[in-house]
Amino acid sequence: MSFYYLARAIHIMAGVVGFTSLWLPLVARKGSSLHRRVGWVYVVAMGVVAITGLIISSWRFLQGPEHQAHALFFMFLSVMSGSSASMGVRVLRTKSRTTAHRHPFDLGLSALTLGLGLFTGAWGLVNDVPLLWGFAPVGILQGAASLRYWLRPPQERMHWWFQHMGAMVGSGIATLTAVLVVNARHLGIEGMQLAVFLGPTLVGVPGLKLWERYYQGKFAAKARSPRPERAPASADGAHSRVAS
Numbered sequence: 001m002s003f004y005y006l007a008r009a010i011h012i013m014a015g016v017v018g019f020t021s022l023w024l025p026l027v028a029r030k031g032s033s034l035h036r037r038v039g040w041v042y043v044v045a046m047g048v049v050a051i052t053g054l055i056i057s058s059w060r061f062l063q064g065p066e067h068q069a070h071a072l073f074f075m076f077l078s079v080m081s082g083s084s085a086s087m088g089v090r091v092l093r094t095k096s097r098t099t100a101h102r103h104p105f106d107l108g109l110s111a112l113t114l115g116l117g118l119f120t121g122a123w124g125l126v127n128d129v130p131l132l133w134g135f136a137p138v139g140i141l142q143g144a145a146s147l148r149y150w151l152r153p154p155q156e157r158m159h160w161w162f163q164h165m166g167a168m169v170g171s172g173i174a175t176l177t178a179v180l181v182v183n184a185r186h187l188g189i190e191g192m193q194l195a196v197f198l199g200p201t202l203v204g205v206p207g208l209k210l211w212e213r214y215y216q217g218k219f220a221a222k223a224r225s226p227r228p229e230r231a232p233a234s235a236d237g238a239h240s241r242v243a244s
Helices: 003-021 033-061 065-093 104-126 130-151 159-182 199-224 235-243
Strands: none
Touching (some): 033 065, 104 130, 130 159
8 A cells, every 4th residue: 555545544534533523522511521532532633634634635736737726725624624623722721821822833833824825815816716715715814813812912811712612613614624525526516616615614603603602791791790708607616616
């Protein structure tokens, strides 16, 4: 088996694991052991998917013009999904920060997403591939927002919560888009249909915003609610404790 087919086999297996483990953390109680354990399965699987996807797509991109549009699209999705999954974990590890975060790994992934988005959009415009220039702004906005988050001090108390949510949902959107593109021909979809392949983004982003609004209201109500006052110890109770 050649290196390409080995990478492809690993990519498919990791993709199946990632796709099946995507859903449970979304509905499991946040912070529970089930949420964390299945979430880690998803993150590791998406890391493998991103690396092998880059290997496969880069190889196909070099094979000739007839493969380059699809190859570049999957290369872009690999970077987007891997970068989002990484950020979903990294924001939890840096949630106590009060200043800008300039770790080369985090800034590098964000800059790669932004740069590849710009390249994908330009390549799509030059070669008249609507899927590429139409989908590129998703990654451009993702990369720019990530850089902005890391390079600024936190702007709200629960910043890490909302960034974690956004990053993991973003990774899930990229995963669903890849699954749709790969299986499009089995669903009777011919060619690279922008309107179809933007479906997960058009549904997922508004859903994420509604979810964020729900938690913003929940955290705001919790912050406004007075803390229960501790009842003062009675004189008899205090005397008995001292006597004992």
